[in-house]
Amino acid sequence: MTVFKTFLKVLNKCKFVIILYTVILLTFGAFNMTTSENSTNFVASKPDVLIINNDENVGVTKNLVEYITNNSNNVDVKNNEDAINDALFYREINYIIYIPQNYRQDILDGKNPEIEIKSTGDYQASYAEMLLSRYINIEVIYAKEIKDEDKLIEKINNTLAEQTEIEITSKLDTDSLSKATFYYNFASYSILAGAIYVICLILSSFNETKIRKRTIISSMNYKKHNRILLISNALLAIALWIFYVIISFIIVGKTMFSIQGVIYIVNSFIFTICALTIAFLIANLVNNKNAINGIVNVIALGSSFLCGAFVPVEWLPASVLKVAHILPTYWYIQTNELMKTIEKFDIESLKPVFINMGVIALFTIIFVIITNIISKRKRKIA
């Protein structure tokens, strides 16, 4: 009890660090909530298009102008090349369509007239180009078969008016899952940084050479003393994990009562144990309290950035993700990311989850082995 009680007293001195990392997690979690809620509304945007019609505004030409006008914002710019170029440069227009002379006649003759365009090259311009291509492709195909202009216009308009019904069969609550994934991804930083910082600080106090000497010569079995310290640290890490899991229930409660929720919890538990072994390894290597802060930043922040805890994995370059494979955080985040897409839970779909968890467990074993080797070597030197 003496060792455990002293452990708690030393831990009490580190409580601000735990509070700090929890506040960071909660702040980013809350920030994510607000940004995710905004993304539930979608309004289609229209490109700003200028049509310069050099043909007569009748028949198929008029129909083209009407179609483009109805599906875009029609911008009025002086019919002056300099003014047009300026408007394009300042992004007042995304796309300019120059309808050539005899466009109508060429279409009716079954030809494919060339249309000159100017574009800003952005996604709005691409959308305008898509509208134009869609119209002309349909027009050219029908014009080869239909010679009557009114019928041609009618056929084109009917085809363009056709809509495809899309039914979303997935029952996944993607918004809630995204929030949970973000929370648990970010929690990897809080767990790793919190565990390493606090455990290393506590162990550096107990392992200080002078205090260690005093403990070794005492009548308490030194192996027993170390066992108590190990259990105390494990309890601390588990308490930290339980605390973060409880917060996840508060933030994304609904998701946590699903199979995905169970996987998030199991995955974070395995990761917490791995973080604990990393903390033991570092505590064995470093005994300087001032150096611990720097090491926490390098390991926790570094792996969180490299593995996608702070930014979505899909935004990270392939080369970065390749490097991230050597870090346990990567495998932890991969499992969280999978939760956003897996709908049917069976052995086959859960296989990558088990593999990811297995890799983290393997990392844990490796860290334990390295820690043992180092501490044995240290004892020999002493």
Next chain:
Amino acid sequence: MKNIIEVKNLTKEYRNLKAIDDLSFEVHEGEILGLLGPNGSGKSTTINCILSLLKFSKGSIKILGKEMKPDSYDIKKDLGVIFQEVAVFEELTVYENIDYFCGLYIKDKTTRKKYIKEAIELVGLEEFKKFYPKQLSGGLLRRLNIACGIAHKPKIIFLDEPTVAVDPQSRNSILDGIKKLRDQGATIVYTTHYMEEVEILCDRIIILDKGKVLATGTSDKLKELAKIEEKVTIEINNLQPEQIEKIKQLENVDEVNYNVGNLIITYKKGKNNLGELIEHLKKENIKYNKIYSERPTLNDVFLELTGKELRD
């Protein structure tokens, strides 16, 4: 007298260097044994070997009649150690620190509470119980260090240079505390390179150098080893070489040194040396300011045995 610690032929080698060379000695029950020697003489290495903190190359160590090993927890419960460096938790208060180290030995809460109170009283830290180590001065920290090492009431206490870099007031308090511990029945092994401390504190002294025992005995016995009986110092200005030569001719004079107005005369043996010297100075009409006589110190003994000063 019962031997509490028996060290026989202890040798500790670091590659080609012998830190302890065939060292043998005993510590008697209830005594304060001083291990005296210059820095690097092997005092701390000897203590570390006795406590099984260091593996030794040869020899045997018995404490309370049993062989001392790293897992001799039945022996360790009777040992208390105070190292030169302060070994306490920065995060714990004075009381909590003593409680932790005492708790490594004493499980019973009530007994521990009583022992902690007594330890705090012994070192005079009653007013600082709730202070953190960083709030304490160097001297108070040393006292806390001692309290942490003795709170469990050990039968044998090892003190490894506990007064290094300590102010005179704290030093006196520490030395008084050690005497009290001995009076309470503890056996104490005290290592230091301060000969004054050894002289006033220790019942028996072992002089070490280069890992070897040079001499063992009480302070008076050791002083007999010095070939001088008396040392007289006189403050004289402008002493002429022929006058020094005449002093050298006096009976029992071993050596005469004159340096910066100080004349130091060492005598081999004999009585009334000081009286004869004063008479000679009168006869020669030599004026002097101050004159005093000293018995040989342990430093003289060390000088006699090794040819160098203990403070070197």
